[in-house]
Amino acid sequence: MKILVTGAYHKDHEKTKNLIKGLKLLGVKIIELPYRSLKVDLAKKxxxxxxxxxxxxxPGFTHSNVKQIKK
Structure with missing residues (x-):
């Protein structure tokens, strides 16, 4: 299984770090792509x-990014 983790999140947030670590321990491949602002080239990526x-x-506190990512 592969999961893309993206949004304007902080990689250092404890809950996010633990969640990603736990998923990796279960054998899930994680692709992390945090960003500050969503530019056209990043949206294409x-x-x-x-x-x-x-x-x-x-991750948590990125609910405002859902509309952008959904497109």
Missing amino acids: IALLSRNVDAVFL
Whole structure:
């Protein structure tokens, strides 16, 4: 299983780190792509990566990014 973790999240946030660590321990391949602001080229990269993963996960406090990622 592959999961794309993206959004304007902080990689150092304890809950996010623990969740990603736990998924990796279960054998899930994690592709991390955090960003500060979503530019056109980054949106294209996310669209391309999302075609080859089983799920796209936006960590806590990234609810405002859902609309952007959904496009």
